[in-house]
Amino acid sequence: MSDPTGAEPDRSTILRVRPGSGRPAGRPASQQGMRQHNLALVMGTVAADGPVSRAAVAGRTGLTRAAVSSLVDELLAGGLLTELGPASNGRVGRPGSALAVSERGPAGLGLEVGVEHLGACVTDLRGEVRVWTRVESANAALTPAEALTRLSALADDATRQAASLGLRPVAAVVAVPGLVGDAPGRVDHAPNLGWHDVAVAELWPGELPLRVENEANLGALAELWAHPVAADFVHVSAESGIGGALVVGGRLFSGARGLAGELGHMPVHPDGHPCTCGARGCLEQYAGKSAVLRMAGLAADAGGLAQREASGGRYDVIETLAVRAGEGEPLVLDALHRAGTALGTALAGAVNLLDPAAVVLGGAYAELGTWLLPSMRRELAERVTVRSWDPGALTVSELGRRGPLLGAALVTVRAILEDPAALWS
Structure with missing residues (x-):
C-alpha cells in the first residue's frame, strides 16, 4: 500500500460509519418490502449499537424475537453480520x-482519477479502510481510455489485496474532478483533465459495476459519514480546481441536474482575470492551485510531472507550499493570504444564501488551513450579514485529500447497510 499524500490511514480511527447510518426511513408497501425494510432495520441497529444481542436488537427495533432471529440468520448467511460469542444482557439466564x-x-471499492494521481481503496462494512493505494499519474496528458485502463489495473490490485483479507468488493465508485450530469456513468465536463462528454462506464474495462461521482460531493459525503460537524454544512475542497458541496439535513443537495456546488466558478472579481470557463474573475483564478503557485513564485516547480513519474520521482506542490509557508517565505504567505481572502469572499455569499451551520475546508487546502483560515475568517466575519458569524463554524477537514476516495468507497457501504437485501435480490 502507498499514499504519496501522507501515511497510510489508521483503520481504527480515520474512517468509521457513524451510528444510525444504516437505518432506513419510510414505510414498506408490501410483504417483500416489509422484509427488506426489516433487514435494513436490523442491519442498521447492529451497525449503530453493536456488538449487541438478538434480544437487544428486538428491544430496540420493536420486532419480535422470532422475526429478529430469522432476519439475523439471513444477514449471517450473506456475510454481513458475524457472531462474536456470548453477550451479557444484565439478566439472569x-x-x-x-x-x-x-x-x-461484501465491501466497497472507491476509485479516483485526479489530474496528477490515481487512487483505490477498499472499506469493509464497518467503514474501516482495509486497502489503500494512491499513485502519481499524469492523467491530463492521457486519453480517458488510457487513464481508465491504468485505474482498472489499480482496482484489480486493490481487489486482490481485499480478497486476501476475506473481502469482496461488490461495486465501484469513481471520483472525478468534473461535472457529472444526469446520464449514468458519464462525465459532462472535467476541464482540468481535458474530459468532455466522456462515457466512463462504457470505457471502463473492469468487471465490477461502476458509478461516477463528482469528487467534491464524495468528499462532503465522507465528511458527513466519518467526521460529521453538523447536519447542514458547506464543504469546499481543492486539488487542481476548487469544488464545493452542500449537505442539508444530513443529505447531499445536488441540485436539479446534479450540478450544484460549482464554487470554483463563482465570480469574486466580475471584471477580473479571464477564466478557462469563458467567464471572468472566477474564484479559481485567485485561489486555485495554479493561481496560488503563480503568486507564490512556484509555478515553475509545478511542472514536469510526467518526467518525474517516469523517473520514479515525487513532488508534492501542496507540501512544498506548506513547508515554505512554515519557513515564513513572504511570497508564499502573501499568496495564501490572498487565496484565503478570495475563498472567504466566495463562501460569504454561500453562507448568506444558505445559512449553513458550518463550513468545512477539505481537499488539498486542508493542509494549508493554518495560513488560509485567518483571512477566510476575516472575510466571512465582514461579509456574512444575515447573522453574527461564529469563527469556529469554519473548520478544517480531518480527511483532507483522502476525502473523495474514502467517500467513493463508502457509497457502496452505505447502500448495503440501507438495503442489504439488494445483494441477493
Whole structure:
C-alpha cells in the first residue's frame, strides 16, 4: 500500500460509519418490502449499537424475537453480520450471542482519477479502510481510455489485496474532478483533465459495476459519514480546481441536474482575470492551485510531472507550499493570504444564501488551513450579514485529500447497510 499524500490511514480511527447510518426511513408497501425494510432495520441497529444481542436488537427495533432471529440468520448467511460469542444482557439466564457487522464479506471499492494521481481503496462494512493505494499519474496528458485502463489495473490490485483479507468488493465508485450530469456513468465536463462528454462506464474495462461521482460531493459525503460537524454544512475542497458541496439535513443537495456546488466558478472579481470557463474573475483564478503557485513564485516547480513519474520521482506542490509557508517565505504567505481572502469572499455569499451551520475546508487546502483560515475568517466575519458569524463554524477537514476516495468507497457501504437485501435480490 502507498499514499504519496501522507501515511497510510489508521483503520481504527480515520474512517468509521457513524451510528444510525444504516437505518432506513419510510414505510414498506408490501410483504417483500416489509422484509427488506426489516433487514435494513436490523442491519442498521447492529451497525449503530453493536456488538449487541438478538434480544437487544428486538428491544430496540420493536420486532419480535422470532422475526429478529430469522432476519439475523439471513444477514449471517450473506456475510454481513458475524457472531462474536456470548453477550451479557444484565439478566439472569443464558446470555445471547453478540452480533457485529462483519469485517469480511461484501465491501466497497472507491476509485479516483485526479489530474496528477490515481487512487483505490477498499472499506469493509464497518467503514474501516482495509486497502489503500494512491499513485502519481499524469492523467491530463492521457486519453480517458488510457487513464481508465491504468485505474482498472489499480482496482484489480486493490481487489486482490481485499480478497486476501476475506473481502469482496461488490461495486465501484469513481471520483472525478468534473461535472457529472444526469446520464449514468458519464462525465459532462472535467476541464482540468481535458474530459468532455466522456462515457466512463462504457470505457471502463473492469468487471465490477461502476458509478461516477463528482469528487467534491464524495468528499462532503465522507465528511458527513466519518467526521460529521453538523447536519447542514458547506464543504469546499481543492486539488487542481476548487469544488464545493452542500449537505442539508444530513443529505447531499445536488441540485436539479446534479450540478450544484460549482464554487470554483463563482465570480469574486466580475471584471477580473479571464477564466478557462469563458467567464471572468472566477474564484479559481485567485485561489486555485495554479493561481496560488503563480503568486507564490512556484509555478515553475509545478511542472514536469510526467518526467518525474517516469523517473520514479515525487513532488508534492501542496507540501512544498506548506513547508515554505512554515519557513515564513513572504511570497508564499502573501499568496495564501490572498487565496484565503478570495475563498472567504466566495463562501460569504454561500453562507448568506444558505445559512449553513458550518463550513468545512477539505481537499488539498486542508493542509494549508493554518495560513488560509485567518483571512477566510476575516472575510466571512465582514461579509456574512444575515447573522453574527461564529469563527469556529469554519473548520478544517480531518480527511483532507483522502476525502473523495474514502467517500467513493463508502457509497457502496452505505447502500448495503440501507438495503442489504439488494445483494441477493
